[in-house]
Amino acid sequence: MKLSIILPVYNEAGSLEELYNEIKGELASAPFKYEIIAINDGSRDKSKEVLEKIASSTSDFKVLNFNKNYGQTAAIHAGIEHAIGDILVPMDSDLENHPGDILLLVEKINQGYDVVSGWRQGRWKGNFFTRRLPSIIANRLISAITGVKLHDYGCTLKAYRREVIQGTPLYGEMHRFIPAYASWQGAKITEIPVRYQPRKHGKSNYGLSRTFKVLLDLVVIKFLSKYMEKPMHFFGGFGFASLVLGFFSGAAALLLRIFNDVHFIRTPLPLLTVFLIMMGVLFILMGILAEILIRIYHEPRGKATYSIASKINFNDTPRS
Template sequence: MTLLLTPGSATTDMGTVSVSVLIPVYNEEDNIAPLCGRLIPALDGLGRSFEVIFVNDGSTDGTEAELQRVASDSRIRVINFRRNVGQTAAMMAGIDHARGDVIVPMDGDLQNDPQDIAGLLAKLDEGYDVVSGWRADRQDGFLLRTLPSKMANKLISTISGVKLNDYGCTLKAYRRQMLQGYRLYGEMHRFVPIYARWQGAKLTEMPVRHHPRRHGQSKYGLERVLKVVLDLVVVKFLTQYETKPIYIFGFAGLMFMGLSVLAGIYAIYLKLVDGISFILTPLPLLVTMGLVTGVMCILMGLLAELLVRIYFESQGKSHYSIKTMLNFDEPPPVDRSIRD
């Protein structure tokens, strides 16, 4: 199900550390220890207080055991989900429990370089609110990964009006206030820079290093690109029509009425000029039925998105369910997740 970006609130006090690094992981047991071995020294070198939050998205390998081992360092905090619910939900859980003034999400597969975090923070110090990483020299297969990504980035930039070269790069840096007040669903995490820019945030992009994956398998594919495009349509719709849906419904209704009038005029023309009775030509009925079906499908889809938003927020439900938490003061919240 494609869900949407919607107002919400964080569950922890902010400002107790300077930087929170969020790392969603799924079946990355071979990458946990090497990643921590490179990440912790890089963060120590910043001269700022920090925390690292791993969100284990229902891994079925030894990821949870590896996370428990590295959590012997109290600066590493771990959230284990009961089941796999996706990267966006994992990111949202990390944001909910982060304490940093700056939030830096990154991948857990060692393809992002922890040394680039210093550069992202330096850009924030220049006055930017969001700094987005750009994998200018991608180390992925061109045909199945890089080319679809370039096409998707171009499409997203064109539709949103926010020009970025690499929306899919997880490595970014946000001032905390840019992430507060919203909930993320579907594949919406990659669109946060768009929404922040629409809200007036100062946004920039910075080239970052990208390394080949050494362990495990990529979780990305062409199917995910299609989901991203559909989510972009939802973001665009909600931003423009969230408080005035009558505009899009009204425009569609007027279009339907206009086509109906044209079909009626053509039917009258056939009757008067060619002497063809209304009941003898199926064209007006077929055109009308096709248009009505198409319009109704689109409208029902958009209406369903709004209804899903109302349902989730009114029920206080979450798309993730936490099993255990390590190095957190608060106990795991009551399980209020949505069941399949």
């Protein structure tokens, strides 16, 4: 068995050497081989130089340098595509995830689970209303919508069997929803408490704007989970309902004209009828267009959501 540790890096120069030494120390006596893949996501500090320095000392530390900042999801995606391990473990590179928890995740995988998600403990001390409560609400909302109950979707530290995560479409902020994707494919998922360490260097790259992006991506994955293969069932349902309402609206206007002598221009029903019929036709056309796009989606494309400027210590081609 081989383990691949995936580190998305963005302006973390101050923590990288300490993180590498901690990982190396925790896995020194591990009964398996491992590799570390660091993805430099367009850092503007000295992260690139620090990563290259570490990589020059060992071939098990591999580096991907992006041309620009593509975001954490793209970085994790690149790490997954270039990993050769049987078990993949993404984790933050800011020392907030404890490297000592990696072995706990691997142990759970070896017990028969396909996905093991970390649940950070002690993260919100003194910030109940401003941080912890919104986090609880968000995680419960995501759990309810996806049907996969986890306490901490935002924890990067997770472990995946390679065959479960391979081929998962990742874009936007969707790396945090990988457990949901895996569950829809029949994966066995569990969650374990992991340690949380306050950031020692630099500043957090998370903000309110990311929260809004996550919520928008949540809407997308809910749609994809139910209607990815048959979007016409979604758009066509709205279209059919709109056409039916338009029919009843037109019938009501006609009955008022025949039996109550109410002229069409004296009631909004004719205008409502036209609007509903037009909306119904539009939804059905959108459904047809979505069906065409789905077929295009399923065709082999091979286009990545990121661009790599350079690679270090990658002697093997990506495992497919």
